[in-house]
Amino acid sequence: MNSILLNPDHTLSAGQYRLTARQQQHISKVIKAEAGAVLRVGLLNGQMGEGIYEPPSEGFDQNKEISDCGYIHSLNLFRSPPAPLPMVLVMALPRPNMLKRTLHNITAMGVKELYLIHSAKVEKSYWQSPVLQPESIEQCLLEGLEQAKDTLMPKLTFVPRFRPFVEDQLPALLNNKMGLLAHPYKAIRCPVDLQQPCVLALGPEGGWNEFEVEKWLEAGMQAVHLGERILKVETVVPALLSRLYPS
Template sequence: MNIILLDSKNTLGDGRYGLTERQQTHISKVIKAESGDVLRVGVLNGKIGEGVYESPSESQPGYIHSLDLTLQPPTPLPMVLVMALPRPNMLKRTLLNITAMGVKDLYLIHSAKVEKSYWQSPVLQTESIQQCLLEGLEQAKDTVIPNWSLIPRFRPFVEDQLPDILKDKMGLLAHPYLAKRCPVDIQQPCVLALGPEGGWNEFEVSKWHEAGMESVHLGDRILKVETVVPVLLSRLYPA
């Protein structure tokens, strides 16, 4: 946790922000802060700076006050990421990684090779996804939480929603077959579609292509989703 994210839902009045139990535990056991210490903080979807910490007492929980917020959050990636729903244990790590790297628009979509049981996972509960995204923001010292959508039907998304999403953007389909080498350091916004570990099937590839996406590859090696996401993002938009 490289920043304490303060949520307006936890305001106590007079410029004070209450801390969650998880934040309080981190401050007490990891940072080992004491009352009056100045900590790095940010307001969710707002600016970054410093705030003064007050430890919990019998009458009230710990809180942050006297905020001095002067910095803007890091620049987001100009990318819309469309990702076939990964297996639940991989989804958590992937959400944290893409949020830490600056993705702000995410669609989790169904694919023929996505197990239907994945859609019933508790990981897809709003609270669970939001927690993963918050942890990614805390890692990267960011405050702007990504927009995300669950897309349980492939074809209506590609035919009806994708054309508008693709306007004025480069469309890249991560697919290892009959593809060109993935470009490096592109200078325009893009839509990146990343398939399941088994890859997109022929019908899905054809629908992506019809919509205006172009297949790209990273070479002969087939990588796991949690590996290929940071590789692709850092290749398309190097730091």
């Protein structure tokens, strides 16, 4: 947690923002801040800067309700969040044990528009995972933002049906963007330092199937490869985003 993201919905009174239990725990146990400490903060979907910490009145007990958390006041916001990546990421839904880490990475690297889509090689059971619950997802995204000192919440959409997305929604997304399909056949080398926005589609373990590849290509996507090495999803995501849009 490299900055503390304050939520306008958690306003106590004007200019006072209540901390969440997770934030309070971090401040108490890792930062070990005392009353009056100046901490790096950001306002959700807003500016970044500093704020002054006021601990919970009765001390912090991580087993108690959230009302026991402290708050931040006297905000001094003087900085914009880092620039978003100019891309839309469409990714086959990863297996649940990979999903949290992947969402964290994607958010920390600055993706703001993300679709998690079904594919023939995505097991149906993945869609039932508790990790997909809104609270769990929101938590991953918030942690990614706090890691990267960002404030802009990504927009994440679940797409349980492949075909209507690729046929009906993709063309509009591709407007003024280069479409890149991570797929090793009929592929060009993946661009480096791309100077235009893109839609990037990243397949499941085992890749897209033939029908899916055909649908992506029909929609105007270009297949790109990343060389001979096969990398795990959690490795390939930072590797790909970083080569496309090196910061």
